[in-house]
Amino acid sequence: MFITCGGVRGSAPIHHPDFLAFGGDTTAFRIAAPGAEPLLLDLGSGVRGLLPGLLGSTPPDLRVTVLLTHFHLDHLLGLPHLAAVLPAGATVEVYAPDHLPSTAREAVERLLAPPLWPLRLEDYPAHWVFHSLVLRGGTVTLSRPGWRITACPTPHPGQATAYRIEAASGAAAVIAPDLEWAAGDASQRDAFLRLCASPRPADLLLMDGQFDPEDYPARAGWGHSTWREAAEVARHAGVPRLAVIHHDPSHPDTALRSREARLQREAPGAVLARQGDVLAVTPP
Numbered sequence: 001m002f003i004t005c006g007g008v009r010g011s012a013p014i015h016h017p018d019f020l021a022f023g024g025d026t027t028a029f030r031i032a033a034p035g036a037e038p039l040l041l042d043l044g045s046g047v048r049g050l051l052p053g054l055l056g057s058t059p060p061d062l063r064v065t066v067l068l069t070h071f072h073l074d075h076l077l078g079l080p081h082l083a084a085v086l087p088a089g090a091t092v093e094v095y096a097p098d099h100l101p102s103t104a105r106e107a108v109e110r111l112l113a114p115p116l117w118p119l120r121l122e123d124y125p126a127h128w129v130f131h132s133l134v135l136r137g138g139t140v141t142l143s144r145p146g147w148r149i150t151a152c153p154t155p156h157p158g159q160a161t162a163y164r165i166e167a168a169s170g171a172a173a174v175i176a177p178d179l180e181w182a183a184g185d186a187s188q189r190d191a192f193l194r195l196c197a198s199p200r201p202a203d204l205l206l207m208d209g210q211f212d213p214e215d216y217p218a219r220a221g222w223g224h225s226t227w228r229e230a231a232e233v234a235r236h237a238g239v240p241r242l243a244v245i246h247h248d249p250s251h252p253d254t255a256l257r258s259r260e261a262r263l264q265r266e267a268p269g270a271v272l273a274r275q276g277d278v279l280a281v282t283p284p
């Protein structure tokens with residue numbers, strides 16, 4: 001399984017020479033495996049960088065699955081890019097869990113409509129299908145060609161979602177772009193740890209670590225974790241690889257490099273993900 005990081009910036013995109021190493025586009029990942037249907041996780045502004053890989057060698061009847069964690073703008077900014085380039089004959093299957101404040105269809109129809117946008121989704125060539133994932137017992141598992149996907153709610157204003165994605169090879173990754181660990185109650189924390197750890201520890205965790213620990217108290221309730229909490233979750237769940245995501249849009253490369261050095265003193269091998277990274281995930 002390969003996870004391409006189209007955007008790892010949180011909250012809002014930033015375009016500036018001081019932000020090029022980690023990139024300024026917001027949350028979007030492409031997940032691929034041999035013989036499996038292409039997956040996109042979130043549609044932030046980073047979607048644009050994922051399109052050549054998505055469209056490069058695909059037939060006009062491309063089918064792509066989109067997993068949405070929630071509907072905050074930084075996770076939907078790339079929707080017009082995707083809608084504009086998909087050909088007629090392409091089908092997009094959009095999934096979001098039913099614990100969010102609206103359905104994905106309602107959120108997308110509010111965003112792509114006047115006065116916020118000149119076109120509606122049905123004005124674009126591809127066919128879009130929306131699915132609500134019904135959470136039973138806190139999680140729900142979905143099968144897509146080549147994938148087994150489990151969704152779990154995460155503490156965040158209005159709530160968000162983490163996904164565990166397992167390929168036919170057995171490789172497993174958990175992606176949790178928006179998660180405020182300190183705001184979760186015991187059952188929410190247990191559910192997320194179970195997602196990471198069972199039926200066996202995932203091979204890779206991509207988790208929100210937007211804040212430095214000393215900055216968190218002034219930002220409690222904003223919806224994000226610290227990199228130290230991400231490292232503690234990975235350690236507690238037995239996940240051997242950690243890539244921290246959802247970097248603060250006010251932190252340039254110099255700040256993120258020093259944050260990564262601090263992270264690696266506490267969690268050797270952990271990294272801050274960079275836009276453009278292609279993470280190969282293999283089972284043990």
Ligand SMILES: [Zn+2]
Binds near residue numbers: 075177178
């Ligand atoms: Zn976000």
Ligand SMILES: [Zn+2]
Binds near residue numbers: 070072160178223
């Ligand atoms: Zn959010």
